[in-house]
Amino acid sequence: MYDYSKAIEIAKDIYWVGTYVENDVFQCHTYLIVDGNESIIIDSGSMMEYEEVKAKIESITNLKNIKYIIAHHQDPDVCANIPAFEKVIQRDDLLIVTHPRNITLIKHYGIKSSYYDIEEHNYKLDTKNFLLKFLTTPYAHAPGAFVTYNQENKILFSSDIFGGLEESWHFWANDNYFKEIKLFHEDYMPSQDILSYSLEKFKKLDLEIIAPQHGSLIKKRCIAPLIKNLENLKCGLYIEESYKNSIIYKNKLLHEAIVKEKKLLQEIQKSQSALAKSKQRYKELATKDILTGILNRLAFEKELKKVISSAKRTGAKFALLFLDLDHFKEVNDTYGHDMGDKLLQEVTKRVLSNIRVEDIFARIGGDEFILLFTNINKEALHSLIDKTVSLFGKPWVINGIKLNMTTSVGVSIFPDDADNETGLMKKADIAMYKSKELGCNQVVYFEKSL
Numbered sequence: 001m002y003d004y005s006k007a008i009e010i011a012k013d014i015y016w017v018g019t020y021v022e023n024d025v026f027q028c029h030t031y032l033i034v035d036g037n038e039s040i041i042i043d044s045g046s047m048m049e050y051e052e053v054k055a056k057i058e059s060i061t062n063l064k065n066i067k068y069i070i071a072h073h074q075d076p077d078v079c080a081n082i083p084a085f086e087k088v089i090q091r092d093d094l095l096i097v098t099h100p101r102n103i104t105l106i107k108h109y110g111i112k113s114s115y116y117d118i119e120e121h122n123y124k125l126d127t128k129n130f131l132l133k134f135l136t137t138p139y140a141h142a143p144g145a146f147v148t149y150n151q152e153n154k155i156l157f158s159s160d161i162f163g164g165l166e167e168s169w170h171f172w173a174n175d176n177y178f179k180e181i182k183l184f185h186e187d188y189m190p191s192q193d194i195l196s197y198s199l200e201k202f203k204k205l206d207l208e209i210i211a212p213q214h215g216s217l218i219k220k221r222c223i224a225p226l227i228k229n230l231e232n233l234k235c236g237l238y239i240e241e242s243y244k245n246s247i248i249y250k251n252k253l254l255h256e257a258i259v260k261e262k263k264l265l266q267e268i269q270k271s272q273s274a275l276a277k278s279k280q281r282y283k284e285l286a287t288k289d290i291l292t293g294i295l296n297r298l299a300f301e302k303e304l305k306k307v308i309s310s311a312k313r314t315g316a317k318f319a320l321l322f323l324d325l326d327h328f329k330e331v332n333d334t335y336g337h338d339m340g341d342k343l344l345q346e347v348t349k350r351v352l353s354n355i356r357v358e359d360i361f362a363r364i365g366g367d368e369f370i371l372l373f374t375n376i377n378k379e380a381l382h383s384l385i386d387k388t389v390s391l392f393g394k395p396w397v398i399n400g401i402k403l404n405m406t407t408s409v410g411v412s413i414f415p416d417d418a419d420n421e422t423g424l425m426k427k428a429d430i431a432m433y434k435s436k437e438l439g440c441n442q443v444v445y446f447e448k449s450l
């Protein structure tokens with residue numbers, strides 16, 4: 001337990017020389033740095049505490065040894081007693097250490113001494129044994145506000161920041177100190193971002209003690225959690241109900257707009273992918289036979305054109321086969337269209353798995369198919385056609401029902417029978433009808449006599 005009627009040493013040659021006013025929630029603290037005849041008073045205070053502060057300083061050092069009085073900001077509880085101290089210190093070289101923005105205001109207390117402008121001195125004060133660094137904390141809570149850091153002792157003299165309003169005052173802050181800080185900062189710090197700007201600077205310091213101008217002194221273990229809590233404190237402008245409400249309202253609007261936008265974006269993405277899907281589907285419909293998935297007539301005719309022009313360049317031969325399933329109508333009539341469709345799908349599967357990759361298989365109508373064998377010679381053609389026709393000779397089992405199916409085939413050869421697509425198609429068609437005439441299930445090669 002300290003005797004608060006006396007100065008208390010908080011680090012070597014650094015003293016608390018503040019006042020303890022019983023039952024007052026607003027305790028004010030002055031600090032003294034003893035450095036021979038270059039000693040320093042930090043935030044000398046108001047006239048209310050003047051006598052007690054002066055007495056405590058005198059108990060440590062002669063007032064004549066005071067060369068500097070630091071005024072962290074302009075408030076009366078910080079520096080209104082400076083003119084009184086000037087009278088008792090009686091040094092021509094006494095300097096009031098402050099920020100130029102404070103000078104404009106504090107001169108109105110009647111200060112006569114010269115000023116030590118921290119801006120002009122690169123935010124430093126170098127005495128015999130101490131190096132003090134000054135960090136600006138603008139608008140927290142005065143335009144010229146700053147704090148003092150002593151690196152050797154790792155002490156931050158934080159002025160009003162970290163100050164607290166306390167029902168029952170403790171010299172050293174306990175774990176509940178944030179409650180007291182909150183009460184003070186909510187009302188006296190202008191805004192969260194202004195306060196956070198200063199806190200960012202403090203976070204970079206190596207700190208053992210924070211010595212604020214009000215409330216409790218803070219030891220290392222409490223510092224980081226307090227900074228964290230302060231960073232999230234809504235202060236200053238929030239005491240205005242209208243501001244609080246408008247900010248909450250604006251945030252709500254913003255949130256709603258974001259949600260709306262996200263939804264809209266999702267819908268756009270959804271319809272974009274649906275559009276891409278239907279584009280793909282239309283493309284397929286335009287080129288493919290829906291039932292079997294192979295080329296339809298239109299697409300086949302395009303392919304045929306390409307094959308013809310390439311064959312004309314290379315001098316290659318190819319054969320075009322018209323295939324028409326024999327008596328297919330009976331399947332539909334007997335077993336229904338579903339069976340017929342399945343049979344067509346099975347035919348497609350079986351043919352596709354037995355032809356070469358370079359060959360083309362297409363469905364051009366109900367039970368009509370075209371098969372195009374590219375790059376052939378006569379021997380290869382006959383064996384290819386035999387192989388294809390034999391595929392139909394094997395039984396078809398659809399839905400557990402065994403079907404026998406044959407096919408009639410008409411063949412035209414490029415360029416022997418025709419050298420253009422209409423001619424080739426027409427001639428293969430004629431040959432196929434001949435096969436039907438001859439009783440189905442056979443291969444007819446186009447001849448002029450047909």
Ligand SMILES: [Fe+2]
Binds near residue numbers: 073075160
């Ligand atoms: Fe203040």
Ligand SMILES: [Fe+2]
Binds near residue numbers: 078159213214
């Ligand atoms: Fe203050």
